[in-house]
Amino acid sequence: MNFATKLLHGSNAIDGVTGASSIPIYQASTFHQFDIDQPNTFDYARSGNPTRQALEDAIAVLEGGTRGFAFASGMAAISSVFMLFSAGDHLVVAEDVYGGTYRFLTKVLSRMGIEVTFVDTTDLKAVEASILPTTRAIYLETPSNPTLKVTDIAGVCRLAQAQGVLTIVDNTFMTPYYQRPLELGADIVIHSATKFIGGHSDVVAGLVVTKEEELGNQLYMIQNGFGAILGVQDCWLVMRGLKTLKSRLDVSTKNAHKIAQWLDRHPLVEKVYYTGLTGHEGHAIQNRQSSGHGAVLSFDVGSREKVKAFFDAVQLPLVAVSLGSVESILSYPAMMSHAAMPQDEREKRGITDGLIRLSVGLEDVNDLLADFEQALAACARPQTLKRVGVK
Ligand SMILES: *Cc1c(COP(=O)(O)O)cnc(C)c1O
Secondary structure, three states: OHHHHHHOOOOOOOOOOOOOOOOOOOOOOOOOOOOOOOOOOOOOOOOOOOOHHHHHOOOOOHHOOOOEEEEEEEHHHHHHHHHHOOOHHHHHHEOOHHHHHHHHHHHHHHHHHOEEEEEEOHHHHHHHHHHHOEEEEEEEEOOOOOEEEEEEOOHHHHHHOOOOOEEEEEOOHHHHHHHHHHHHHHOOEEOOOOOOOOOOOOOOOOEEOOOOOHHHHHHHHHHHHHOEEHHHHHHHHHHHHHOOOOHHHHHHHHHHHHHHHHHHHHOOOEEEEEEHHHHHHHHHHHHHHHHOOOOOEEEEEEOOOHHHHHHHOOOOOOOOOOOOOOOEEEEOOOOOOOOOHHHHHHHOOOOOOEEEEEEEOOOHHHHHHHHHHHHHHHHHHHHHOOOHHHH
């Protein structure tokens, strides 16, 4: 079955009890046991609920894994996965990792005796050199945020497997439509389903898929034991979003490609980061390991003043912290996702005061281009020199 069909018919397309065309929301915390000698599949909703189960089965099928898990947020999913590890364990983590993940690793896990080395995972030699005898996992995010650096997933998995180390991939930016890390050798895939999978800026959710049953059993123990489960209403919203994942991404990726090429030619734009551009450093690896380049790109207009002028003038996109929705979303990494990072560290990573991230939505691309054209023209007008905030 091809991916588009799998989205609709891969698993749990129809309610097995009534034939309903969408899985019912089982708004129940507990389940009557008809015969205490023969326990039901479901007993208590933290441990399992048919609505959540349907979503968990669906994502497992789409990622090509054995077990799926739905959590209260992307961060609940990520934190729960890190609870697989114990004091004395060491993790190798991509240096461009999501800010919330960085915070959990450095502020929480560090207190529990779990050590982390942050490395540039696009450099396989650096990854190999950072593996210690106590290393238990390598944690990746590719393409990374916001400069879209590409890590060779299969290359990292080969290094990890040779050392008996797990590979964990945050696949939020690509979704299983474009990239399936388990097929490339990874052990665990994580999503913030708040982004492309939910797809409508109306739900916060996290998903995890394990390749092997045994790792799935360990994670189930943590999901049930820690309890950061996704509520049934939100499970239903995520399943609803999932049905149109391919159609949404086809349109927004096509739009992103066109916008990236247009920005790349624009005299007022200093640099564009999009893996779909042939000049992007990770272009070839991305083509090899993914079937698409996604809907997120970043571009540099040169200064904070110009960013301010651009954001003041732009009409259509939301200016917000998030991505992966039906509407286009602009964000300002220097003051939003990467505000906590020291300026020199930020600049070293290309996250300058002039960098803008764009998650492209489903608007007519010509309307977006016209809007960006007039907003860039506003950047070009003489700027006031005072330092200004961003709305
Ligand atoms: C948003 C995001 C997260 C965190 O997910 P939440 O649903 O906001 O908790 C993790 N990883 C990536 C790549 C993200 O974009």
